[in-house]
Amino acid sequence: MTQAKPQQLLAALGETIVGQEAVTQALVLGLIAGGHVLLEGPPGLAKTLACRALAAALEGQFKRIQFTPDLLPSDIVGTRIFDQRQAEFTTSFGPIFANVVLADEINRAPAKVQSALLEAMQERQVTIGPHTYSLPDPFIVMATMNPLDADGTYALPLAQMDRFLLKVNVDYPSAQEERVILERFAFADTPLRSGAATLNDVLAWREEAHAIYLDEKLKAYIVDLVGITRNAAQRDIVGEHLIDRGASPRATLALAFLSRAKALLESRDYVLPDDIRSVAPLVLRHRLGLNYRVLTENLDPEAILSSLIEAVPAP
Template identity: 50%
Template sequence: MNPSPTFSPSPGAAHPLEQVLFEVKRTIVGQDLLLERMAVALIADGHLLVEGVPGLAKTLAVRSLAAAISGAFQRVQFTPDLVPADLVGTRVYHPPSGEFRTELGPVFANLLLADEINRAPAKVQSALLEVMQEHQVTIGRETFRVPEPFLVMATENPIESEGTYPLPEAQVDRFMMKVVVGYPTPPEEQAIVERALHPPEPPQPMVSADDLLAMRARARQVYVDPSVVDYAVRLVAVTRSPATAGLGELERYVTHGASPRASIALVTGARALAFLRGRDYVLPHDLTELALDVLRHRLVLSYEALADDVDADTIITRVLGAVRSPDVVLRNR
């Protein structure tokens, strides 16, 4: 696939975003899955929810990515005393002029890290999720658009629940993907320590925000066969009624399945992944590769699932094995 004329890739580069990821990898060790999902979210205009224990370079990954794309980065540490104005901005009285002036909040950035989002009360969570959906903020009677591209990466700490406000299912559904970040391997951790002793140079800007918007436009031209769309719909439908795919034993574990947003996220995410890998068509494998990240936070499991130690990933894996993928994906090409 030929790059867009607006790009300026170096000779031999297979894809403009390869330069971005290579630049980020000069700082980050491991976390390949997280970095790729962040790139998919940027191209597909989605948002990420990241679950991982502290110290796994989640903040550094977002900051490095923002630096590599000439983007503005903001980090907000969510706390119980945070109010919506701390996030989106407010109107401040200016005594010399006798007028109110609008002070914009930290959401006006290209990449926003919402650290420990479940520590903030529902009003703050709703304010963030509204700007994620609408890409705009209303302060007083004025509406302000956030800069494009706009990516929110929210983190949750799985080892601590005291003093937290869990995200309601209807709100967490607005995140395109939920990525679970694990510990590095021993060789990766050794490389992390060595880089801490000899820090590398900060990432250099490789593409601009306009380049990313051009990539989004090209990604929307990636061909998605109707059989692939049908496959996504069938996968999501089985999460609601596992018995329709011969998985009746899972019915008691699922209270609510994934919403239609899951079907949309599967297809748009697969299209972005195909674009990142240099294809102008989507394969069923692109959907199955993203299925866990797209679906795991959208399943509402029963107390019986908790008692039997059955998690969402187990159910999704069973669904992927039961739903047949299409054989022909380019019949209308």
């Protein structure tokens, strides 16, 4: 059987999702790079639909977890149940055991529930009672969150945000795109394209991405991009004390992973500086600890991030 290309998966998502190219591309990049994706935006912008479309296109197992204030960690990972007839405990597996897991409105659940999910994301295994179980491979979590000014939301700590490989800000569609949505889906169910790729294709893409050439100068460029988030004040780039905490070394690794994935998506066997620049906002936007002045003075975090990226010359 001929191996599918990641471009075919991207095209399959485009048949379901109108517009939102940044979202669909980010999902495919995250899948190739083997990381988890955080989507932030108001309700109704096809975040959930995009995740369902990805699972359908891969013919993988899809599970959705609706995060609520009364959710328990066992509702995610599973629990041990005593069977009175057999006089023994049996294991009930939670929805985390799937290839594509949608954590819907992750910031509506308290910290202990968020931690249970994020621990599973990091370790790719969960412990239920005395036993440890590996999660399926490939395994990707796509979490959606509402803006923090929405009612009933809890802020995700930076240490937990760092577990996500990338973050996408989901915007409203253009007027033209919204017209297409109206004409295409007003009286019909949204079609989900299936069979665009297989789970084995995804594993093969990851091996191909790992083999893509990343020049030493580009490795230094990645290190400089992450480093500037830690000393921006000293270099007087975005003003004094706007960034309390810079990105961790996880960001360095994420830039390398995603730039290789971007090169693969562009059908190249080498990384260009533009690949790194294009994925840098996805990697860095959720890893910066911005000062309270950014909120009180109504400053634009995306503009701050752009200033940092532009301040580092590409090789």
